[in-house]
Amino acid sequence: MASTETIDVEIWQGDANGGAYRAYAVPAQRSQTILDVVTWVQQNAEPDLTYRFACRVGMCGSCAMTVNGKPRWTCRTHVSKAGDGPLRIAPLRNLPVIKDLVCDMTEFFDKWVGAGGVFKPSTTRDDPIPAIDPSTVERAAASEAIECINCAICYSACDAVAQNDGYFGPAALNRSWSLINDIRDAGRTERLSAAAGTGGCFNCHSQQGCASHCPNLLNPTLSIAGLKRAAVKAKVRGEI
């Protein structure tokens, strides 16, 4: 459907040293996503506009940007859902900018590891695969915390991250909680030690900005509350 209507779009461009918004008029389309808009600008107006995307269907978690002040997955956010007025598209908050809309995700993934986000097997490949009963409390809790696509939207929405350099953030702690509930995992003690430390779960103020922005409707605040209980119990019992 060709259209003569256009959308007013402002896209932030720059690098770690600063930048500014530049304005474009992008042809309006039916069912147009924010990512479609950014792609149109890159292909038609600003060839060196830098942004990141891969799957375009909400699986890979690489296209998150700040749209009208809120972190969003741009491939699955329709222009019509982004609010009134001109579209303002910027890189994610709380992460260093490399160029334009692309952030350096290093600290995000370093914290993922720091919080104990790497599975530690309790058996070897020669052992039988442990059976996990889907009706257990642990499995239900793990199920609520998986499906994270590492888009860093929660990390970008979190004020505790903004105010505290060392804080692991919602995604990493949510991952930790999913592993705490994995009966095959052998890393519980290290994980709870990390959660109980200065970068850990006790920095969370339960504002639920993470939960209200998560595109996959996960609730990291719930996971972090679980970590708080588990870490307190472990501390009282002298396990950590």
Next chain:
Amino acid sequence: MLDVRLYLAQRITALVMAPLVIGHLAVMIYAVQGGLSGAEILARTQGSVLWALFYGAFVLAAAIHAAIGIRAIAYEVAGIKGTALNLLSLGFGALLLVMGLRAVAAVVLP
């Protein structure tokens, strides 16, 4: 910034204070009716072991709770770190404790 020890101290003092705050609010709403006077306050509190324990516990819990709260705000909002943060937090807690216990003594000692 908050580790498990500070978190526990914050939450335990909060739990201790919850019933004390309810008591304090109830006394305030009761006592303010018909106007306050120094005599009325002191008549209630002077020589009372119960009020001494009530407000003594309240002051202790509030001093710890507020010191940790101020610590979190100073770090998150003002970016104060390290020794300065410890001094601010401990100093504020000590100030509240000393002033608070002095106030309790003032109203309960006959």
Next chain:
Amino acid sequence: MIAEHRQQPLWFAFALHRISGLLLALFLPAHFYVLGLALKGEAALDGFVAWTDNPMVKLAETVLVFLLAVHMFGGLRVMALEMLPWSSRQKTFAALAAAGAFGVAVCFLLGAL
């Protein structure tokens, strides 16, 4: 101006909790100082208590009562969130905490008038 990403009820609950806590903490030294006046005898305390008959002071006291009540109710909500099985009704609980604190403050103001 409140940032876009903060415009949700539970951020306002957080902000109310933090501001009430900070104001209460800053109020406490003054509160303790005044009560400490009783050490110098009843007259010193009475002099201050008489000042509180001023309607503006009564209004300020009502605000303090609200701050104390909302910090307690809000704190109980946060501890319930952290310690009890998860409830998805946090926005309702936060609203109830604010409403309850408002009720307590109104009770105080009606008694004080």
